[in-house]
Amino acid sequence: MRQKKKSPDFVLFLIVMSLLSLGVVMVFSASEYSTMVNYNDSFHYFKQQLAWALLGLVAMFIMVRYDYWRLKRYILPIIIIAFVLLVMVLIPGIGREVNDARRWIDLGLLRFAPAELVKLCIIIFTAYGLSQQKGRINNFNGILPYLIVMVLAAGLILLQPDLGTAMSLACIVLIMLFAAGARMAHLGSMAVAGIVAIGFAIALEPYRMRRFLAFLDPWADPLDTGFHTIQGLYAIGSGGLFGLGLGQSKQKFLYLPENHTDFIFAIIGEELGFIGASLVILLFALFIWRGLKIAVTSTDPFASLLATGITAWVGIQAVINIGGVTGSLPVTGITLPFISYGGTSLLLTMIGVGVLLNISRFTAAR
Secondary structure, three states: OOOOOOOHHHHHHHHHHHHHHHHHHHHHHHHHHHHHHHHHOOOOOHHHHHHHHHHHHHHHHHHOOOOOHHHHHHHHHHHHHHHHHHHOOEOOOEEEEOEEEEEEOOOOOEEOOOHHHHHHHHHHHHHHHHHHHHOOOOOHHHHHHHHHHHHHHHHHHHHHHHHHHHHHHHHHHHHHHHHHHHOOHHHHHHHHHHHHHHHHHHHOHHHHEEEHHHHHOOOOOOOOHHHHHHHHHOOOOOOOOOOOOOOOOOOOOOOOOOOOOOHHHHHHHHHHHHHHHHHHHHHHHHHHHHHHHHHHEOOOOOHHHHHHHHHHHHHHHHHHHHHOOOOOOOEEEEEEEOOOOOHHHHHHHHHHHHHHHHHOOEEEOO
16 A cells, blocks of 8 residues: 655755756856857757756656556556667668767657657566566566566667667666565676676777777877867866866867767866865765665555666766766766756656656655
């Protein structure tokens, strides 16, 4: 039996609003020069990000009011839609190719990234399925269907190609399996198999191998594969303790590529310094804490696993993005949740947050 409805988790709401507000401000600060050069409008990306942020807030509040329990009714359509979209994006004429990657469906007024929706779909599907397994989680056959769905989805995403998103999806599912009580021997063997698969994926694509080697030593090729990492480190290093000041970045003057998307954390470090960058990391750590608390205190297995998946989704993306910008992990093209420029990514993340806040209304304790 579910608990009586309460107010949504206010601390989580404040965390999300802080990250979202910072994101809108930093997208403007990071992109004002490049958009003036390219679009003759320094507010170009800012206006789009603000519009998506407002739309995301509306979607979040709708999902806060929409009982998460009803999502169970749409499990089959959800998973079918996810795979249809993953196939459609690979079809020439439907999927739009940018920088040798076919990751978007062009809808005219906007580009839609199906992989972002697929993450949420797989989380809902896996949470529902595992919550119905009861005592079969310890049996490998009990978790096999979710592994198959995850592998198929990750494989289609890898064809785009998008290794970073495929890896993050696999990590999310493994965390959900762990939360559901899967045996460590099974999880360990899957992790080893995943690492081997990633190794093959890197070795089979020359550009991935060059990117991996650039992670090991970016200064070996400072004008090509190591350029992003080096410029990002320059930005963070020049920020010092307190930063150069909001809007005072030097790297945004066409030195640092993708400064409003993948490398926006470097601009945060440059303008707001170590203190500002640390605050962002702290906010993500607090998000993970509140999300896991919601998962642990939920009395409904479906809700608990759903909260775990959504929390892992945001947390893993944050770790991969910040790790890539700081040179701690290879650069993968994963954006920073709530902060990086990107419409569909922001909208779907806010929908996920809305579901998480809805679940918090039925927890047993605060």
